[in-house]
Structures are given as C-alpha cells and as structure tokens.
Amino acid sequence: MSAMRAIRAEAGRHFEASAERVFEAWLKPDLIERWMFGPTVRDEEIVHLSVDPRLGGAFSFMVERDGQKIEHLGKYLEFERPRRLVFTWMVADESVGSRVLVEIAPRGEGCELRLVHEVHPSWAAQVAQISASWQRMLEGLAAALQ
Numbered sequence: 001m002s003a004m005r006a007i008r009a010e011a012g013r014h015f016e017a018s019a020e021r022v023f024e025a026w027l028k029p030d031l032i033e034r035w036m037f038g039p040t041v042r043d044e045e046i047v048h049l050s051v052d053p054r055l056g057g058a059f060s061f062m063v064e065r066d067g068q069k070i071e072h073l074g075k076y077l078e079f080e081r082p083r084r085l086v087f088t089w090m091v092a093d094e095s096v097g098s099r100v101l102v103e104i105a106p107r108g109e110g111c112e113l114r115l116v117h118e119v120h121p122s123w124a125a126q127v128a129q130i131s132a133s134w135q136r137m138l139e140g141l142a143a144a145l146q
Contacts (some may be wrong), residue, residue, distance in 0.1 A: 006099070006118035008142045009127045011134035017145040019104045019111040023082035025141055026102060027053035033141035037063050055079040059087070074100075089117070113138065 025031040029049035035060050047062040047069060054076065061072040062075045071092040079085035083104050090097035101116045115134050119127065 005120055007124045007127055009117040009119060009130035009134065010046065010115065011117075011131050012112065012114045012137055013075055013135070013138040013142060014107065014110060014112050015142055015145065016110045017142075018109070019082040019106045021145055022104050022111055022113060025086065025145060027051055031144060034137070034144040036137050037061055041137065041140055050091070052076075054078075066079075096122060 016093050025035065029051055032049055032051070033046050034040060037049065038044065042065070044065040046078045047064055048057075049061050051057070051059045051074075055078070056076060057079075058073070058075045063070055063072075069145050072089065073092055074087040074089045076085070077099070078084055087089040087100055089100050098120065101118070104113045105112045105114075115138070117130055119130065119133060123130070142144040
C-alpha cells in the first residue's frame, strides 16, 4: 500500500475444521479451486493456479470470465502456520495492488477466521462488494472442508 491510508474490507467466519486445515486451504491449488475460483464459485473457468507457499513465495491464479483472462497475483509477506497469512493481492495489468490479512484462531475443535483486505482509497466505493465477495468465498471454503 502507498503512503495513503488504506480502506478496509472485512469478512469472517467460524469453521468446524481445525486451524491447520483452514490454513492449508489457502495454499493448495486443489482446494483453492473448490472455494476461491472456478465454476463452483462464479461463472468462470480456471486457466491455472500456482502457489509457492512460503514466506516470500508468490501465487498466480488465472481464470477466464466472459472470454477475458484475468490473472490474480500476490506475494506472501507473513507466513505463520496455522495462525496468520498476509499477502499482496492485485490483478495483472492494474496499477494499484492491495494487502490481505488472514488470522485464524483455534476455537475448540474448530477455528475462527478473520480477513481484512486493505485496498487503495480509490476503491472505497467497492468496499461493501469486496467484503461480500470474501464472505461468499469463506462460505465456499466451509463447504469445501466438510
């Protein structure tokens, strides 16, 4: 994020799955395709999902929507298995990136996940939509882990 104050979109959910399983679901392409991208989430096809799951590693998720290829890119800034994951997030060909923080706290046999997506102030009008999109994906994540 630049020196400008970021706008925060937030989402969260309780999971019946362990913190370890929820954390891993953010890093394994075979799980990511079941809850973050692809036809089970929205009208799109997955072109490729690649992940280098380590501090300093990167990811690339490319999908095709309405005949257009869209690539989501990021780098892992913090990697504390299984409690905290922080990464950059941007769409290729866009000049403004963002930052996503995922915190997972064990609760009994399950866990609580809190997500904060810090976006550039120019995205302020879309914050509710961004929060709702992440919330839908977290619902998909819960279904994928059942």
